[in-house]
Amino acid sequence: KAGVTQTPRYLIKTRGQQVTLSCSPISGHRSVSWYQQTPGQGLQFLFEYFSETQRNKGNFPGRFSGRQFSNSRSEMNVSTLELGDSALYLCASRSGSGKNIQYFGAGTRLSVL
Amino acid sequence: KQEVTQIPAALSVPEGENLVLNCSFTDSAIYNLQWFRQDPGKGLTSLLLIQSSQREQTSGRLNASLDKSSGRSTLYIAASQPGDSATYLCAVTTAGGSEKLVFGKGTKLTVNP
Secondary structure (H helix, E strand, C coil): CCCCEEECCEEEECCCCCEEEEEECCCCCCEEEEEEEECCCEEEEEEEEECCEEEEECCCCCCEEEEECCCCCEEEEECCCCHHHCEEEEEEEECCCCCCCCEECCCEEEEEC | CCCEEEECCEEEEECCCCEEEEEEECCCCEEEEEEEEECCCCCEEEEEEEECCCCEEEECCEEEEEECCCCEEEEEECCCCHHHCEEEEEEEEECCCCCCEEECCCEEEEEEC
16 A cells, blocks of 8 residues: 655745645545644644545644645645745645544655745 | 653664653643654654553554653663664644644654664
8 A cells, every 4th residue: 555645855945936745645544634844843733634624724824725635635835935934844644533543754845945 | 732842852872772762741631642753854654652541552672651641651662773763753632623743852863783
């Protein structure tokens, strides 16, 4: 069974641009969550989607948004990039039934110059 | 607000040593606790998940314990090997509707041959 796939693995953008990251969950998993990891703040929750609906949102500005498609694939968008958005963005999937193990992808490393 | 703390931030041990990593959380109303491993530049690998009603979980050389009332968990690694070198992260899911994981900042473990 294929794991969680995140694309692209690396991105370099400049301030003010926007970026879209993609996450394909494990087959059959309906829940996708996104996390931001930085050296200073560690891992912080961005949002969670279940069956195309956002169920939870972390404490991030409105520049961070996401969506989930009918096949459970999810995208995360960051508009008007700032230097502080440089981070490893991780996606996690789980089956959605009960609070069970979350499986993480390898992440997308975003560098904002 | 749930906060998770991991001590120590870094640990260096010789191969073969048994070791304990510590995790504490401020709100005992958790649903479960997970231990993850992260290799440099990679995503997270789930090691053990302990439900709030459980006291411990074991997988191979790993044993995780949970004391919900005192807000503590430990990860015991027996007979450490150089391949165990990684950052170990502890995360809790709070009781209630949210599925988000609240992470500690991790313990960076180095096992020297």
